[in-house]
Amino acid sequence: MTHNKVTIIGSGPAAHTAAIYLARAEMQPVLYEGMMANGIAPGGQLTTTTEIENFPGFPDGLMGSELMERMKKQSQRFGTEVITETISKVDFSSKPFKLWTEFNEDAEPITTDAVVIATGASAKRLHLPGEETYWQQGISACAVCDGAVPIFRNKPLAVIGGGDSACEEALFLTKYGSKVIMLVRKDHMRASTIMRKRVAANKKLEILYNTVSVDAKGDGKFLNALGIKNVKTGETKDLQVNGLFYAIGHTPATKVFEEQLETDENGYIKTQPGTSFTSVPGVFAAGDVQDKKYRQAITSAGTGCMAALDAEHYLSSLEI
Ligand SMILES: Cc1cc2nc3c(=O)[nH]c(=O)nc-3n(C[C@H](O)[C@H](O)[C@H](O)COP(=O)(O)OP(=O)(O)OC[C@H]3O[C@@H](n4cnc5c(N)ncnc54)[C@H](O)[C@@H]3O)c2cc1C
16 A cells, blocks of 8 residues: 655646645655646646746746746755646545555555645637637637737727626736727626626726627737627628637536545635635645636646645645
């Protein structure tokens, strides 16, 4: 039977930051990086993008996958064992905790004294025809991450979504685009009154209600139009935009933990404010899996550090 002192599940900035701290504290962490877990390669969401310009320490920017390779190297340098398998079943009801890897659910479990969950989240997308061609070439799911890049500067942009975060993203994008058009499927927005007022007051913003997008078009390299349809009249036309931002929510990778930990109404793991403590002592959560607000590499890394320090403290208290 394999027993780990502390097991980290995930492989994004939160997981690797936790690993660096735990390995340096001589806690011998074992990190399960997943094998296309939740549809994402080891390294997490940053492996699905191009250049990262807002991670401190890299004034010239660097590719998302390179940043993650560097983090992994740093975790391994201090002794983290990285295993390319997905954790598919857990039992946190008694100690030591039990974990199983994918395709080995009937085998002997791995046991562990503490767990850091950093399985992340994924942005919801519509997978329109043409989307794969223009993903990260005009199509994004993160205005804060990508809004400032040159291809969007002084160009018309579209945002899909009608909630508070869609309004926030659209307002943010007005700093860069010549105009921002929100596409809202219904005849009204779900967003709060205050956000609707802010949107209405911004002269660069336009809202198209009863409107869905049907396909993404471009010159083969960059997006330059969106096919849209009015769901009431059935009328279709092309909207000339150079950017499309999805703001239709995220899905946290928490299916495996559903029965074991408290989650909120959207499935995010609940942590005690200002800590990484979950509803089970000894199980800690970090990164996007417990954060539906900030969702950035640096905030994930920050909470990964918190989880490592909390786990280290917890493990030390077991030894007394
Ligand atoms: C297209 C795009 C561009 C972005 N650009 C920026 C940017 O420029 N700057 C910025 O700060 N942020 C950016 N972000 C946001 C940033 O990527 C995330 O906030 C950050 O990666 C979250 O880190 P995380 O550690 O929580 O986990 P994630 O990056 O979500 O990684 C989680 C990992 O855990 C693995 N996993 C899931 N379940 C399991 C399991 N059961 N067992 C084992 N492994 C599992 C997944 O496969 C995944 O690899 C971008 C996001 C996207 C999608």
